Amino acid sequence: MDDPLEEIISHPGEDGEPAVSLDQHLRVVGDRMVDLGTFSSNGDPSDDEIARCIGRLHDFGKVTPMFQQHVRDGYNGEQKYTYHSRIGAFAVAHALERMGADERTQLAGFLAVSHHHGNLKNTAHYVETDVIEPERKETAPKRWAIPQVETIDTECPDAADVILQKASDGTATWDTFCESINSDKLLSGIENLVTEPVALDIRDPDSAALPNQLYDQFLRYWGALTISDKTHASTPELEDSTSLLPHALSITDLENHISNLQSEPHSSSRVAQLNDRRENARQESMNSGVDRLLNTDADIGLLTLPTGLGKTFAGISTAFAVRDRIAKTRNLDTKPTVIYALPYTSIIEQTREIFESKVWGADPSSREFTVHHYLSDTVTEIDTELNPEGSADTDEKVPPPSMLGESWRSGVVLTTFVQLFESLAGPTNTQGLKLPALTNSVIVLDEPQTLSKPWWPAIRRLTETLTEEFDATIVSMTATQPTLFTEASQLESVPLVTDVDEHFRATERVTYAVDDSVWNYPETPPIEHADAAQQIVDDVLNETSDSSACSAMAICNTILSSRELTEYVVAKGREATGISVTHLGEIYEDVLQTQTPTPESKSEATPEDRPSSSTIADETLRRLGFRTDDDDEWIWNGDPSARPLFVGTFNSRYRPYDRRALIQVADVLATAGVPFVFVSTQAVEAGVDISFARVYRDLASLDSIVQAAGRCNRSFEWGERGGEVTLWFLADPDDPESDPPATYIYETPDIGGHLDLVVQKIKTAVETADAPPEKVPETTFTRDAIVSYFEDIDEQISDRKELVTAIEECDGSTLGRSSLIDETYRTVDILVAVTELDRMLIEKIGDNFDVGNKPRGFELLNDLVDMRVSIPVRDIEENLPMANRVDRKERGDSEGVNVFVHTGGGGDGEYALSEGGFIAEEDDPIARRFTT
Secondary structure (H helix, E strand, C coil): CCCCCCCCEEECCCCCCCCEEHHHHHHHHHHHHHHHHCCCCCECCEHHHHHHHHHHHCCHHHHCHHHHHHHCCCCCCCHHHHCCHHHHHHHHHHHHHHHCCCHHHHHHHHHHHHCCCCCCCEHHHHHHHHHHHHHCCCCCCCCCHHHHHHHHHHHCHHHHHHHHHHHHCCCCCHHHHHHHHHCCHHHHHHHCCCEEEEECCEEEECHHHCCCCHHHHHHHHHHHHHHHHHHHHHCCCCCCCHHHCCCCCCHHHHHHHHHHHHHCCCCCHHHHHHHHHHHHHHHHHHHHHHHHHHCCCCCEEEEECCCCCCHHHHHHHHHHHHHHHHHHHCCCCCCCCEEEEECCHHHHHHHHHHHHHHCCCCCCECCCEEECCCHHHCEECCCCCCCCCCCCCCCCCCCCHHHHHHHCCCCEEEEEHHHHHHCCCCCCCCHHHHHHHHCCCEEEEECHHHCCHHHHHHHHHHHHHHHHHCCCEEEEEECCCCHHHHCCCCCCEEECCCCHHHHHHHCCCEEEEECHHHHCCCCCCCECHHHHHHHHHHHHHHHHHCCCCCEEEEECCCHHHHHHHHHHHHHHHHHCCCCCEEEHHHHHHHHHHHHCCCCCCHHHCCHHHCCCHHHHHHHHHHHHCEEECCCCCEEECCCHHHCCEEEEEECCCCCHHHHHHHHHHHHHHHCCCCCEEEEECHHHCCCCCCCECEEEEECCCHHHHHHHHCCECCCCCCCCCCEEEEEECECCCCCCCCCCHHHHHHCCCCCCCHHHHHHHHHHHHHHHHCCCCCCEEHHHHHHHHHHHHHHHHHHHHCCCCHHHHHHHCCEHHHHHHCCCCCHHHCEEEEEECCCHHHHHHHHHHHHHHHCCCHHHHHHHHHHCHHHEEEEEHHHHHHHCCCCEECCCCCCCCCCEECEEEECCCCCCCEEECCCCEEECCCCCCHHHCCCC
């Protein structure tokens, strides 16, 4: 008997390769869903049987003669009859019902297949208004599934029958499917799950009718289907899923690294004691702490340690210990992924060094380690099967293999909170690729208190999704543990380290000085930037007699404020008698230009030609007047009495490549005994291991203030309580009479009277401690004021349920419009060229897209990710009329790579390393409110 599927294809071959058969594609996708989604064999039907059924029916509609003609370029009828997602969704719902799956599972499978080329919509409205109602009206423009059933029944019922029976283990057949859909039983069954009756024979969409936790189950099925479908369509010759499974980094390498650090001679007994405390805390967290976490019903482990006590190593060690225990107790063939999430892309660099160079030497594009570079936000795909005038998706527009980093198929993923939580809250189709990696994962949230506070209710609900649907384990790691998890009624947390208060008391590094502009806020006028700069310069230069205590960091609330303060620091420094001023950016840029080779032609240029950030940092230090001693430590090589004032600037408008180098240089200068002022935005407050003798912080949220203090006397370089943190209130950088940066950043409708609350908590804690405002003990802030502050914040935002409601209502449209980033500050990426080699490489990206070599274009784009700067969308729209897209498509093109380029040709902005990085225009109004 002939095989009825023999001539039916899924998609055409490329470059002369044979077409991919539909039978092969459905089989591979079904099996891959089980492998990548780690679905279990529990239940009846089991989770893996359900997943395999969804995968084996997702492209069921391709069996139609209309699609088969279309995919061979021989169809001339209405395009809607070539679509395959909707009829596939009906087939899945029917097959799951026949297999005995519950109603929630049937609907989740239906949604996963109907959206496998697009994004989730408002479920109740979409299913009833866009699917069920049109299919019942013969003249409806959006009616196409039932006519497809009629055509299949006439022309290829045997092929459809084989597919259905293979997917459902024989429980569903073409006859049962036809009977169910033609009798309206299938449509009515689905309709009853998304509507409520309002009159006789009249039903309206109603999200209250949806099964509980539908959204959670949809995410898991949809994510597994999306990556399984795209990876096979992209590489059809790869039938085995093995190459898509992660490789675990060994905890042994970390243990050996820490052991080597422990064996090094210590500069003082205080440092030795500190290292012992660090190691004791790490060991407790990864041993008895992990026992407490995994031997109870807890969802979240709380790793609360003071800054400088080794949280990063403790967090990684704990995550790896949890990972190994989970793999063993759950009998997993592959160790699950460890996801390390940080607040901002701009602070990933130092943490990635642990994985790439300090400990493992991991390749960031390997199956062991991925640095998430947000390419999914810049590559756009469109669901073409939404409307009758669209076109059938033939699976030819799929991400090339080089984009699989976006699917987090690595043993360790280093990413951001935005990428993690926005991939759970109404993700795009491309964002959905990473969802299967969440199954059984261990997720480290580094500094979770920085998560947008109005999002806290939604974060709690999404954390339930992670722990319940994906069986993930969460580690919340910070010095200022928020009530985000400790006061969440549906989540249980346990401490990973006990006696936290003792750790804080034993490691007091700083005292706080509360300036009068804060203590008497808002009556006392804010400090103007010129006066602030004068105080910083005076303090730093007056400390020069003590060769170790003359470094300072000033943290501002906006990029414009940091630029203004930098300019005044330079000016005030030059006014000081006998002091020369050197901005790090000036020397660094010259070093970058001279140390970067220029190939003879563009064709010879490769990303590997670019020198490493470390190489540039080392040469910059030498040019600044430093050398390494016999212990390979950097020391000042000039006249001790003629040390210049060094000034640096740091914010998210620098390229990641440059940020890495500048932080390395700043780290040396901060403890080298030379006058040094480093002006930054809050981008430096988390994940950046750097230490200054003094820190100055503009008034901010209380957790940001405490995080800023974590960059002061971090490892007791200046002795116990030897660091000083000044808290002040800076005026508007342009107009002292206008609202200061702190007010328009932190005084928002989300939290009423925020700055008043901050000042009140500080004053109450200080008065309780009976301490003078100019010398407040560190624990007054870290253990007293911060706890009360979070409790009050939590109470204010507890009724922010809009996103929680959207999750419960499976409303992807509302969720997709929301963002952890304020819509005012939505960004777009721009590739910034500094050297001629940079320009050649950017040109090569465009050349490859021009000739249709997308894989090579994407590969180069990935290679140059550390040349990208995120800028406000408004800057591109209003201030950069000449900036072009890297793929050379027109602005506003709905498909392609929405990344722009800056090559210094005019009209595309300016990149000034000594003036704060990328500048869209000199009087950039958006920089007034851009915070990192």
